[in-house]
Amino acid sequence: MPQNAVVKKKAVVPKPFVKWAGGKGNLLQQLEALLPTNFDDLENVTYIEPFVGGGAMLFHMLQHHKCIKRAVINDINADLIRSYYLIANEPQILIDRLNDIEENYFSVDYPERRDLYYAYRERYNSEGIHPDERAALFIFLNHTCFNGLHRVNAAGKFNVPYGRYKKPVICNEELIMADHRFLNSVELVIRQPGDYKLIKQNLSRNAPNFVYFDPPYRPINETSSFKEYSNDPFEDRQQEELKAFCDRLSxxxxLLMLSNSDSKTDNGDSYFEGLYQGYQFDRIMAPRFINANGEKRDKQPEVVIRNY
Structure with a gap:
C-alpha cells in the first residue's frame, strides 16, 4: 500500500446500544421468514414495537424493509426509553455524560473498579437524579454488570452484581451517532414509558400497520421466573389482556406478530395455543445465553403468533 494511501474506516452498522435479556438478535432470520410474503410490496408501513427492549428487531426491520416510513416504540423501562430519546434527538448529551463516567471509571486501577461500579449503582438507584444522568448510568451499568442483565428487586431497585470486565465499552460514540442517523431516517415516535396500549393512539389510519409484540415471557416452569425488567408483574391476567388487545388491533x-415462551399449562397443554385460538402458530428454536451455567445455555422452543 502506498505511504500516502488513505485507509477508509468501515462504517459502523446501526445496532442495539444495550444488551437485553430475551433480545431477538439470534432469531432475526427465523422471524424474518415469518413476515407476510408481500411485506415489501406494501407502501408507507408504520412499524410498531410496544416492548422494544434492546431493539434488535427494530433495527433489523428498519434496515431491511424500506417500505417502513414510520416507527413507533414504547417500553415500560423509563431509562431505556429516555436513552432512545437522547440517541434519536440529543446524542451529544448522552455522549458527554458517558465520556465523564468512562474517564472516571478507567482512572482507577482494575481491582478498585468494583467499588466504583457499586457507587454508580447506588447513585442510579437514588431519588431525584436527572433523567439524562439516569439514562447514562443505565447504559454504563448495562455494559459493566454481570451478563448485561437488567433486573430489579421488589422495591424496583437495580440489583445486578459487578461483571468484572477488564475493558468494557462504556461510551461507544461511533455507535451512538450511527444509531442517531439511522433512527432519523424514518419518522420515529417514542411513546412515554408505560402502558403498551398507548400505541393504539399512533396507528396509521391510511397506511398499513405492522405490530411486533415481545412482552415479558410466561415462565416455562415454576423455577424459571425472575423479574428481569421491572417490578411490575406480567402474569396470566396481563397475558390475557394483551391477547384481547391483539384482537382489537386485528x-x-x-398485521400482528407476537413472540413468547413455549409455556405449558398444568395439564401439559400449550398455554399460548389455547389462548390465541384462531391465530397462526409457529415454533422456533431460541438459544439462551443468560444462565450462569454454560451447560444449560441450550436452545429452547419459543412460539411466534401471527394474525396473517
Whole structure:
C-alpha cells in the first residue's frame, strides 16, 4: 500500500446500544421468514414495537424493509426509553455524560473498579437524579454488570452484581451517532414509558400497520421466573389482556406478530395455543445465553403468533 494511501474506516452498522435479556438478535432470520410474503410490496408501513427492549428487531426491520416510513416504540423501562430519546434527538448529551463516567471509571486501577461500579449503582438507584444522568448510568451499568442483565428487586431497585470486565465499552460514540442517523431516517415516535396500549393512539389510519409484540415471557416452569425488567408483574391476567388487545388491533386491519415462551399449562397443554385460538402458530428454536451455567445455555422452543 502506498505511504500516502488513505485507509477508509468501515462504517459502523446501526445496532442495539444495550444488551437485553430475551433480545431477538439470534432469531432475526427465523422471524424474518415469518413476515407476510408481500411485506415489501406494501407502501408507507408504520412499524410498531410496544416492548422494544434492546431493539434488535427494530433495527433489523428498519434496515431491511424500506417500505417502513414510520416507527413507533414504547417500553415500560423509563431509562431505556429516555436513552432512545437522547440517541434519536440529543446524542451529544448522552455522549458527554458517558465520556465523564468512562474517564472516571478507567482512572482507577482494575481491582478498585468494583467499588466504583457499586457507587454508580447506588447513585442510579437514588431519588431525584436527572433523567439524562439516569439514562447514562443505565447504559454504563448495562455494559459493566454481570451478563448485561437488567433486573430489579421488589422495591424496583437495580440489583445486578459487578461483571468484572477488564475493558468494557462504556461510551461507544461511533455507535451512538450511527444509531442517531439511522433512527432519523424514518419518522420515529417514542411513546412515554408505560402502558403498551398507548400505541393504539399512533396507528396509521391510511397506511398499513405492522405490530411486533415481545412482552415479558410466561415462565416455562415454576423455577424459571425472575423479574428481569421491572417490578411490575406480567402474569396470566396481563397475558390475557394483551391477547384481547391483539384482537382489537386485528379488527383494525393491523398485521400482528407476537413472540413468547413455549409455556405449558398444568395439564401439559400449550398455554399460548389455547389462548390465541384462531391465530397462526409457529415454533422456533431460541438459544439462551443468560444462565450462569454454560451447560444449560441450550436452545429452547419459543412460539411466534401471527394474525396473517
Amino acid at each position: 379488527n383494525q386491519n393491523c
